[in-house]
Amino acid sequence: MAAERLFTVARKEFSDHITSRRFVIILALLLVISAIGMHTGIGHYNDRLESYNQQLQQMEESDAMVKVVGPYPGWMPEKPSIMLVFNAMMSYMTTLGGVLAIAIGFDLVSKEKETRSLKSLLSHPVYRDEIINGKALGGIGALGFAMVLALAISLAMLLVFSIVPTLDEFAAILVFGAVSLGFLLAYFAIALTMSTVAKESGNALIYTLVIFFAVTTLLPVLGMMAGDAFAGDRPEPPQTAPMPTPVGRSVTGTASGGGYFTTSVSTKTVVHGGEVEVDPEWQQYEEDVKAYTEKRMLINDVTNLISPQMNYYKVAMAVTNPRIAVMMNSPYSTKPMPEETPGLAEALSQVWMNIAALIVFPSVFFAATYIKFMRMDIR
Amino acid sequence: MIQTENLTKVYNGKTAVDGLNLEVGEGEIFGFLGPNGAGKSTTILMLTGMIEPTGGRCLVDGIEVAKDPLKVKKIIGYLPEDVGFYGNLTAEQNLDYFARFYGMDAKERKTRIAELLALVHLDGVTQKAGEYSRGMKQRLGLAQALINDPRVLFLDEPTANLDPEGVREYRELVEHLAGEGKTVFVSSHILSEVREVCRTVGLLAKGKLVAQGTLEEVARTLAPSDGDAVRIVVETREHLPELDDPGIIDVERNGNRAIVRAKTDIRDRLAATLFEQGVHVREMRVEEPDIEDVFMAIYRR
Numbered sequence: 001m002a003a004e005r006l007f008t009v010a011r012k013e014f015s016d017h018i019t020s021r022r023f024v025i026i027l028a029l030l031l032v033i034s035a036i037g038m039h040t041g042i043g044h045y046n047d048r049l050e051s052y053n054q055q056l057q058q059m060e061e062s063d064a065m066v067k068v069v070g071p072y073p074g075w076m077p078e079k080p081s082i083m084l085v086f087n088a089m090m091s092y093m094t095t096l097g098g099v100l101a102i103a104i105g106f107d108l109v110s111k112e113k114e115t116r117s118l119k120s121l122l123s124h125p126v127y128r129d130e131i132i133n134g135k136a137l138g139g140i141g142a143l144g145f146a147m148v149l150a151l152a153i154s155l156a157m158l159l160v161f162s163i164v165p166t167l168d169e170f171a172a173i174l175v176f177g178a179v180s181l182g183f184l185l186a187y188f189a190i191a192l193t194m195s196t197v198a199k200e201s202g203n204a205l206i207y208t209l210v211i212f213f214a215v216t217t218l219l220p221v222l223g224m225m226a227g228d229a230f231a232g233d234r235p236e237p238p239q240t241a242p243m244p245t246p247v248g249r250s251v252t253g254t255a256s257g258g259g260y261f262t263t264s265v266s267t268k269t270v271v272h273g274g275e276v277e278v279d280p281e282w283q284q285y286e287e288d289v290k291a292y293t294e295k296r297m298l299i300n301d302v303t304n305l306i307s308p309q310m311n312y313y314k315v316a317m318a319v320t321n322p323r324i325a326v327m328m329n330s331p332y333s334t335k336p337m338p339e340e341t342p343g344l345a346e347a348l349s350q351v352w353m354n355i356a357a358l359i360v361f362p363s364v365f366f367a368a369t370y371i372k373f374m375r376m377d378i379r
Numbered sequence: 380m381i382q383t384e385n386l387t388k389v390y391n392g393k394t395a396v397d398g399l400n401l402e403v404g405e406g407e408i409f410g411f412l413g414p415n416g417a418g419k420s421t422t423i424l425m426l427t428g429m430i431e432p433t434g435g436r437c438l439v440d441g442i443e444v445a446k447d448p449l450k451v452k453k454i455i456g457y458l459p460e461d462v463g464f465y466g467n468l469t470a471e472q473n474l475d476y477f478a479r480f481y482g483m484d485a486k487e488r489k490t491r492i493a494e495l496l497a498l499v500h501l502d503g504v505t506q507k508a509g510e511y512s513r514g515m516k517q518r519l520g521l522a523q524a525l526i527n528d529p530r531v532l533f534l535d536e537p538t539a540n541l542d543p544e545g546v547r548e549y550r551e552l553v554e555h556l557a558g559e560g561k562t563v564f565v566s567s568h569i570l571s572e573v574r575e576v577c578r579t580v581g582l583l584a585k586g587k588l589v590a591q592g593t594l595e596e597v598a599r600t601l602a603p604s605d606g607d608a609v610r611i612v613v614e615t616r617e618h619l620p621e622l623d624d625p626g627i628i629d630v631e632r633n634g635n636r637a638i639v640r641a642k643t644d645i646r647d648r649l650a651a652t653l654f655e656q657g658v659h660v661r662e663m664r665v666e667e668p669d670i671e672d673v674f675m676a677i678y679r680r
Contacts, residue, residue, distance in 0.1 A: 008479045016467060116463025120523060122429055123457040124480045125449045377390075378429060379420070 013138020466509025
């Protein structure tokens with residue numbers, strides 16, 4: 001494969017994308033809505049920052065030895081991260097971003113079959129793999145361009161509101177952009193595959209949308225149903241023993257389209273007549289519930305690995321809100337929440353499977369596209 | 380220049396091209412005739428390196444196409460049937476895209492594209508290719524086939540969408556290209572079209588080569604067999620007298636006209652006999668098989 005021919009195709013595809021009306025309209029919509037979301041996010045960030053500053057001020061004003069402002073002694077308020085602002089972008093990325101990725105991919109090959117330009121192109125000295133790889137590269141370039149624009153606008157908005165990211169935050173923004181691009185590539189890859197498989201662009205779009213809705217809505221539901229089916233019946237609480245006091249965490253999160261759901265009923269102690277004792281029936285019940293829910297979660301999480309939305313949601317959450325991400329990923333942890341927010345690397349290490357899934361998913365579809373295109377009948 | 384050896388292509392168990400052996404010399408204008416579905420386009424696709432043969436091989440300028448399709452594509456030009464372009468690009472942009480695959484620099488591309496657009500009368504057209512009529516697309520198709528100044532040109536149903544003026548220009552262009560020493564391979568199911576431009580033809584039916592040679596040779600090969608007899612058409616001004624010659628097999632009479640079946644060409648003897656009897660000969664010729672009829676018979680098979 002000659003790089004020159006590959007880039008000739010990629011350059012033409014990239015140019016076609018960024019000058020197409022369809023791309024420009026959807027991109028503009030995505031940018032405008034993201035900007036509005038960012039604006040709201042900046043408002044929240046400023047509120048949190050103000051609250052943080054007030055807490056600091058109150059702490060300084062109170063007795064230096066006995067800090068009673070926070071929930072427990074030694075507590076220090078945490079400065080809000082500007083990554084919170086990017087939380088708003090996540091939901092737009094999963095909807096409009098997905099639409100943009102599908103819009104540029106669904107007729108990439110089928111349109112060439114319909115207009116017969118593919119035959120004309122193949123009559124010139126260029127290999128099929130150079131064409132399909134060039135098309136993929138051009139599409140990735142266009143989506144990358146859209147991402148860079150979105151991030152540039154976000155950064156510009158932050159600067160307009162006098163919010164200057166630190167080096168770590170800047171790195172996190174770049175990682176967020178890369179993860180978002182990975183998500184867009186998943187749908188671009190599906191659309192490209194369907195475009196290669198289908199004879200007509202209309203069918204390619206329908207097939208792509210069917211898969212889109214299957215992985216966004218049907219898959220999480222199926223995951224939960226599979227979880228219910230394989231985990232068996234939920235353990236019943238003891239009838240006679242008194243109810244313990246729950247002190248564990250309870251975390252609930254939903255991505256666009258729903259799906260992620262975890263609960264914790266971790267309990268620790270039961271106080272009777274001033275003595276701390278553990279009721280064996282309740283202890284057994286706790287362990288049963290924990291095992292049941294963990295099993296359910298495992299099946300659910302494995303199913304969700306096939307969903308680009310869920311993977312994106314988890315990884316993006318680890319980047320934008322690592323503290324919540326840690327809680328979501330280990331809801332049964334009995335350890336107290338860390339006082340320090342986990343670093344970016346630590347947060348990402350917790351979601352390595354989702355990162356891997358975000359890479360594997362488009363790779364599988366790109367591979368399928370490649371094989372189909374190489375064997376395609378071009379009569 | 381073009382050679383196929385036992386070339387075969389099978390699609391889903393159906394043989395589209397069946398053991399084709401063909402040879403086209405350099406500088407020839409070769410007409411590849413056959414009814415729709417005979418396997419002409421499939422043969423061209425194999426010759427141009429677009430699809431791989433199931434069996435046999437084909438060579439262009441001594442290069443085996445399946446083994447080095449890119450090398451072959453660099454020296455050939457191909458106008459596909461129902462040629463298509465990128466509708467969002469102008470003719471110039473389309474040609475520029477294709478020209479890039481030949482390693483031509485910007486200046487070279489610009490010059491060549493301007494020449495070709497003038498040649499096919501699309502210079503000055505600012506419309507995008509998506510707005511072109513079929514005829515305009517066909518002209519642009521011819522230009523894209525010539526973008527690399529090919530040594531061999533494959534044209535698949537080249538006049539299908541052209542108006543009479545376009546057809547005339549196309550014929551002139553093919554003659555001009557052949558004059559430059561290029562080999563032109565024209566595939567068509569229209570006999571009259573091939574007859575106008577091609578010096579040699581090959582007739583394909585059901586994936587098999589039925590005959591190859593000049594049109595007359597092919598027609599003679601395919602004409603209904605009449606043994607070794609020669610059919611002589613005779614028409615006289617006066618009533619045709621009885622013909623008595625040892626070479627005559629039989630005579631079909633119709634007034635002043637007759638078709639004489641003879642063992643050999645006895646026109647000289649017949650003319651002398653009639654002259655001696657004072658009969659004026661209006662017409663005397665050996666009846667050649669009608670090309671149209673012969674081809675139609677093959678098409679109807």
